[in-house]
Amino acid sequence: MKNIWVLAQRELKGYFASSIAYIVLAMFAVIFGYFFYSATAIFVDYSMRSMMQRGMAPPVNLNDFIIRPLLMNVSVIVLFLMPMITMRLFAEEKRSGTIELLMTSPLRDIEIILGKWLAAMLLYLCLLGISALNILVLFLHGRPDWRALLVGYLGLLLLGAAFLGLGSFVSTLTKNQIVAASLTFGVFLMLWVLDWVTSYSTTTLGKVVAYLSITTHFEPFAKGVLELKDAIYYLSVIFLGIFLTARSMESLRWRA
Amino acid sequence: MIKVEGLTKRYDRTTAVDHISFEVQKGQIVGFLGPNGAGKTTTMRVLTCFLPPTEGKASVAGYDVQEHPLDVKRHIGYLPESPPLYPEMEVDEYLAFTGRIKGVSSGGIRRRVDDVTERCALGDVRKKLISKLSRGYRQRVGLAQALIHNPDVLILDEPTAGLDPKQIIETRKLIHDLSGEHTIILSTHILPEVSTTCQLVIIINQGKLEAIDTPENLTARLQGHETIFVEVEGPADQVAARLQGLAGVTRVTRKDGQAGRNSWEIETAKDHNIRSLLAHAVVTSGWGLHELRPVGLSLEEIFLKLTTSDKAAEAAAEKQASGGTS
Ligand SMILES: Nc1ncnc2c1ncn2[C@@H]1O[C@H](COP(=O)(O)OP(=O)(O)OP(=O)(O)O)[C@@H](O)[C@H]1O
Ligand SMILES: [Mg+2]
Numbered sequence: 001m002k003n004i005w006v007l008a009q010r011e012l013k014g015y016f017a018s019s020i021a022y023i024v025l026a027m028f029a030v031i032f033g034y035f036f037y038s039a040t041a042i043f044v045d046y047s048m049r050s051m052m053q054r055g056m057a058p059p060v061n062l063n064d065f066i067i068r069p070l071l072m073n074v075s076v077i078v079l080f081l082m083p084m085i086t087m088r089l090f091a092e093e094k095r096s097g098t099i100e101l102l103m104t105s106p107l108r109d110i111e112i113i114l115g116k117w118l119a120a121m122l123l124y125l126c127l128l129g130i131s132a133l134n135i136l137v138l139f140l141h142g143r144p145d146w147r148a149l150l151v152g153y154l155g156l157l158l159l160g161a162a163f164l165g166l167g168s169f170v171s172t173l174t175k176n177q178i179v180a181a182s183l184t185f186g187v188f189l190m191l192w193v194l195d196w197v198t199s200y201s202t203t204t205l206g207k208v209v210a211y212l213s214i215t216t217h218f219e220p221f222a223k224g225v226l227e228l229k230d231a232i233y234y235l236s237v238i239f240l241g242i243f244l245t246a247r248s249m250e251s252l253r254w255r256a
Numbered sequence: 257m258i259k260v261e262g263l264t265k266r267y268d269r270t271t272a273v274d275h276i277s278f279e280v281q282k283g284q285i286v287g288f289l290g291p292n293g294a295g296k297t298t299t300m301r302v303l304t305c306f307l308p309p310t311e312g313k314a315s316v317a318g319y320d321v322q323e324h325p326l327d328v329k330r331h332i333g334y335l336p337e338s339p340p341l342y343p344e345m346e347v348d349e350y351l352a353f354t355g356r357i358k359g360v361s362s363g364g365i366r367r368r369v370d371d372v373t374e375r376c377a378l379g380d381v382r383k384k385l386i387s388k389l390s391r392g393y394r395q396r397v398g399l400a401q402a403l404i405h406n407p408d409v410l411i412l413d414e415p416t417a418g419l420d421p422k423q424i425i426e427t428r429k430l431i432h433d434l435s436g437e438h439t440i441i442l443s444t445h446i447l448p449e450v451s452t453t454c455q456l457v458i459i460i461n462q463g464k465l466e467a468i469d470t471p472e473n474l475t476a477r478l479q480g481h482e483t484i485f486v487e488v489e490g491p492a493d494q495v496a497a498r499l500q501g502l503a504g505v506t507r508v509t510r511k512d513g514q515a516g517r518n519s520w521e522i523e524t525a526k527d528h529n530i531r532s533l534l535a536h537a538v539v540t541s542g543w544g545l546h547e548l549r550p551v552g553l554s555l556e557e558i559f560l561k562l563t564t565s566d567k568a569a570e571a572a573a574e575k576q577a578s579g580g581t582s
Contacts, residue, residue, distance in 0.1 A: 006356045010342070017344030101340035101401070104304040105357045106329040253308055 003107055007115025008122070014088070015123055024084050028077060028127050035073045036134045039066045062144040063224065067135060071152040071222040074131050075159055075215060078124075079188050082160070085123055086167025087181035089116045090245075095175040099252075109249045113242060117164055124160045128153065148224025155221020158234035162214065163188060165241020172248040188214070257282045257409060257439040258303065262312035265298050272298040274463035275312065280456070282408075285435045287450030287457045288443035295463040296443040297337055300411050303441070304334045317408055330359060333407035333438075335415055339398025343387035347378060347397055350386060351404055358405040372400040375430060391418045399427070403434075410434065412442040416449060428453050483551040485511070486534060487519040490543030496520065498537055504530050517546055 015021040043065050093099040102112050132153070138144050170184045195213035197206045210216060214237070217230040258280040265273040273295040280286050288296045301307040302314055305325040313320060319327040342350055351369045360368050373382055376396045381389060386397060395418055402410055415431065416424045431440060431453055444450060450457050451471045459466040459474075467474060488495050492510070495518060499508050504524045511519040524530045531548060538545045 003357060006353065010345075010353050014342065014344060096340070096342075097336060097338050098340040098342060100301075100306055100334075100336045101354065102357070104306050104329055104332070104334045104336075105354070106326045106359055107357055108326070253306070 003111045004115045004118060007102075007107075007112060008118040011089070011116050011119030012122060014092075015085075015119065018088070020084060020088065021123055021126075024081050024123070025126060025130065028081060029130050031077050032070075032074065032131050032134060035070060035077075036131075039070055040138075062138055062142045063148050066138060067144055067149055067152065068222050068224075070131070070135065071156065072219070074128075074156055075218050075222070078127070078156070078160060078163065079192055079215075080185075081127070082124075082163040082167055082188065083181040083184035085120050086164055086171050086184055087177045088171070089120065089168045090171040090249075091174050091177045091180040094172075094252075095177075103249075103253070109246055110242075113168065113245050113249065117161075117168055117242065120164045120168070121161060124164065125157075128156055128160070145224065151224045151226045152222050154226070155218050155230075158221075158231065158238070159214065159218050162234045162237035162241065165238045165245070166191075167241075169241050169244040169248060172245055172252065191215075257284075258314075258316050258441065260299075260303075260312070260314045263299065263302060263309050263314055264311035265295070265302055265307065266310045271463050273302070273460075276460065276463075276465045277312075278458055278465065278468055280439060280441065282439055283436050284456055285431065285440045285442070285454045287454035288441055288460070289445065289447070289450055289457055290443075290460040291445060293462070294460045296460065297413055298463075299460070300334070300413050300441070300443065303328075304332055304411055305329055330405075331408045333402035333405065333410045335398045335402040335410075335412045337413045337417075339394050339401070341386045341394055341397060343385070345386055346383055347373070347386060347389070348382045350397065351400055354401045355404040358407075360405050368404055368406070372403045375403065376400040377426065392420060392423050395419060396423075396427075399430075408439060410438050410440045410442075412440065414444055415442055416444065416446070482524050482530075484522045484524065484531060484534065485519065485547065485549050485551050486522060486538070486545070487517050487547035488538055488543050488545055489517050490538075490541070492518045494541075495538075495543060498541060499534070502530065502533055502537060504533075517544075519547070521551065 012021075043062075046065070090099070093102065135144075135149065139146075166187060167184045170187060171180045173183070174180050191212070191214040193213070195210045195216040197209045200206075201209075211233070217233045220227050220230055258278075260279070261277050263273055263276045264271065276295075276299065288299070290296050298307065302309050302321065303316060305321050305328050308322060313322075315321065316328045317331040319331070321328050342353075345353065348369055351372060352365050355365045355368050356362065373379055376399050378393070378396055378400055381393055386394065389397065395415070399412070399415060402412065412431070416427050419427060428449065431442065434440060435455075442449075442453070455470060456468065457471055457474055458468045486499075496508055496510065499505060499520060499522060505522055506525060507523040509521045509523075511521055522530075522534070531550075535545060535548060
């Protein structure tokens with residue numbers, strides 16, 4: 001446990017020293033800020049018109065109108081930014097040779113993997129924190145359902161953790177951060193668009209493929225609906241990602 | 257302390273290490289000597305549990321590298337070929353980090369960092385970013401990292417590579433001071449390094465163990481014969497004939513001498529103390545004896561001999577064998 005935290009601290013430091021952390025956070029803040037502004041502007045416009053037409057308070061719901069689409073947006077932005085967070089995890093250590101330090105220190109592979117995963121997770125939490133700050137502004141002006149919001153954030157947390165697991169696996173495959181990022185992005189994009197099969201296929205295979213899609217499982221969370229099968233899906237992907245990373249590290253020793 | 261038995265490591269096609277066996281006692285400094293691609297780094301990587309062996313066994317401090325890798329790693333301080341540094345960290349911070357992952361308690365870490373920075377003469381750069389350090393300082397930080405948890409065994413892959421002559425001497429001295437309480441294996445292809453610092457030399461070439469002995473014994477062993485240098489004032493052809501005629505002399509080679517004097521290198525059978533005989537012969541013939549001294553083989557020559565002549569002999573033997581069968 002102690003080792004995981006020591007490794008995570010170093011990794012976080014690396015994120016900020018290499019300015020990847022600042023770039024990711026700034027990009028997220030700008031893009032999310034833009035979406036947030038647009039969503040509220042549309043909402044304000046809509047409620048104004050409904051007030052003028054009917055002469056009463058807006059019947060529209062903050063959750064349905066702003067929070068749900070925003071959370072969906074976050075899931076997409078994250079899909080694009082996540083490769084930047086995971087690309088360096090192992091690729092950079094392999095390139096600089098520091099992997100030799102880690103692998104010859106009395107650490108278990110799983111401690112190394114979890115340390116890195118935890119650091120990436122903390123950076124991701126900062127990112128979610130930025131979006132939460134924006135959304136909290138809504139509480140000053142209205143009464144959104146905070147339970148639905150919490151479920152939405154739980155969904156984002158699971159989604160991010162799953163992306164990070166897979167991303168760190170891809171990062172073990174190469175010494176080159178750019179290659180790692182590109183591959184990771186390709187994998188994420190593929191997982192994202194898998195559910196498109198539902199638009200033309202109704203066979204069992206089609207359903208299975210759609211089930212594998214990483215974003216379909218997020219929609220219920222965004223609506224504030226916590227369903228076991230979606231949570232299980234993400235937990236399995238997290239587990240799979242960490243398992244694959246561990247196997248890949250093992251084979252790193254054999255290939256080295 | 258370190259025991260290697262029939263160790264073999266194959267990469268896809270190349271056999272980097274081929275059935276190597278050796279043993280190192282506690283407190284010894286062992287020099288691992290071999291040309292580029294000999295398999296030094298590979299052997300060290302197996303000992304440090306970075307790579308698993310293809311065949312054979314290796315154990316450090318009584319723990320097998322494959323069965324108890326964590327225990328082995330706790331007992332080893334390893335300086336890889338290129339120091340494994342995080343450029344974005346300060347020296348102090350980096351050493352504290354490496355100490356923590358090697359199991360130094362958070363309470364003891366301060367003292368350990370103070371200790372290794374002093375030993376490796378890093379006092380001036382403790383607060384500097386590693387990315388701003390020169391090559392030599394980075395190498396020293398790498399060495400400090402290997403020492404941080406005060407391990408029983410130190411495995412140093414070319415510890416003096418990239419250092420200036422003054423630093424090389426300091427590093428050798430440091431390694432020498434560390435011996436006794438630590439068991440040390442270091443690799444190098446610089447020969448004076450082993451003769452000055454090591455008590456045991458292991459010579460490998462193309463993955464095969466060529467020799468393992470003390471530097472002194474190696475020198476003696478390779479001297480199947482003794483070579484003596486003489487400088488004589490006298491008629492060259494007569495002197496040569498006289499020397500050649502002495503019992504035990506196998507060969508006389510003329511060397512360039514100074515004006516009026518002639519010098520020869522005389523090869524004699526080993527343990528056939530011929531020096532007094534030589535002196536007597538020269539003096540009784542009425543010539544002037546200016547110099548008479550044994551010529552020792554330097555380790556450099558041994559090295560060349562081991563890796564060139566043995567190979568040549570092997571190749572010849574192989575040729576003969578294949579010629580015989582066909
Ligand atoms: N990762 C690898 N994959 C394939 N072959 C390798 C690998 N690492 C080393 N080798 C090969 O194994 C052999 C031994 O290499 P090694 O690095 O152990 O030599 P060395 O004695 O350390 O040489 P040097 O003095 O140049 O450091 C070489 O022929 C090398 O090409
Ligand atoms: Mg080497």
